[in-house]
Amino acid sequence: xxxxxxxxxxxxxxxxxxxxxxxxxxxxxxxxxxxxxxxxxxxxxxxxxxxxxxxxxxxxxxxxxxxxxxxxxxxxxxxxxxxxxxxxxxxxxxxxxxxxxxxxxxxxxxxxx
Amino acid sequence: xxxxxxxxxxxxxxxxxxxxxxxxxxxxxxxxxxxxxxxxxxxxxxxxxxxxxxxxxxxxxxxxxxxxxxxxxxxxxxxxxxxxxxxxxxxxxxxxxxxxxxxxxxxxxxxxx
Numbered sequence: 001x002x003x004x005x006x007x008x009x010x011x012x013x014x015x016x017x018x019x020x021x022x023x024x025x026x027x028x029x030x031x032x033x034x035x036x037x038x039x040x041x042x043x044x045x046x047x048x049x050x051x052x053x054x055x056x057x058x059x060x061x062x063x064x065x066x067x068x069x070x071x072x073x074x075x076x077x078x079x080x081x082x083x084x085x086x087x088x089x090x091x092x093x094x095x096x097x098x099x100x101x102x103x104x105x106x107x108x109x110x111x112x113x
Numbered sequence: 114x115x116x117x118x119x120x121x122x123x124x125x126x127x128x129x130x131x132x133x134x135x136x137x138x139x140x141x142x143x144x145x146x147x148x149x150x151x152x153x154x155x156x157x158x159x160x161x162x163x164x165x166x167x168x169x170x171x172x173x174x175x176x177x178x179x180x181x182x183x184x185x186x187x188x189x190x191x192x193x194x195x196x197x198x199x200x201x202x203x204x205x206x207x208x209x210x211x212x213x214x215x216x217x218x219x220x221x222x223x224x225x226x
Binding site for chain 2 (some may be wrong): 033101
């Protein structure tokens with residue numbers, strides 16, 4: 001099992017550009033989520049999904065879109081990048097709900113200039 | 114929604130000493146409390162968790178205690194080693210619809226050789 005795989009690992013965007021952060025898991029986990037990590041702010045939930053076709057907003061959803069067409073994939077789209085979106089992004093998945101172990105991807109370090 | 118707080122934001126201990134990291138939570142419905150360790154440049158990984166029907170759980174040098182009445186839980190690390198230096202996140206969630214995994218802001222533990 002590869003676990004949770006995120007691509008790319010690093011990305012530099014110009015303000016206003018759009019891009020998609022990819023997240024895939026091969027553990028057949030129903031629950032997937034996206035967090036952003038900023039210094040002193042911890043891990044803040046952006047969007048999450050409890051199964052294919054079901055998504056919901058987390059704590060900081062503005063400027064981001066998600067979709068969940070398959071159990072395996074949960075891409076995060078930045079619609080029009082802003083410097084405030086400079087952060088490290090983590091995708092995570094859980095087997096049977098948020099009260100089980102969350103497995104994280106290796107992270108994507110995004111810089112918006 | 115749930116609010117998880119960690120204090121202080123940094124902790125420095127001498128190698129061999131014990132370290133205690135405390136978290137508080139706000140939602141009395143929360144019943145699952147994991148701790149994640151994040152080494153520099155790496156992804157967060159689960160090190161121990163506790164459910165609300167248990168007051169304490171141990172795994173070698175680490176333990177977690179839960180006080181449901183006071184709504185706080187603590188991570189205890191004994192005989193600290195330099196490799197324990199990392200950021201530690203506490204989190205909380207509950208079983209059921211609309212549940213999410215909410216993290217604290219993290220604490221940076223430094224173990225001085």
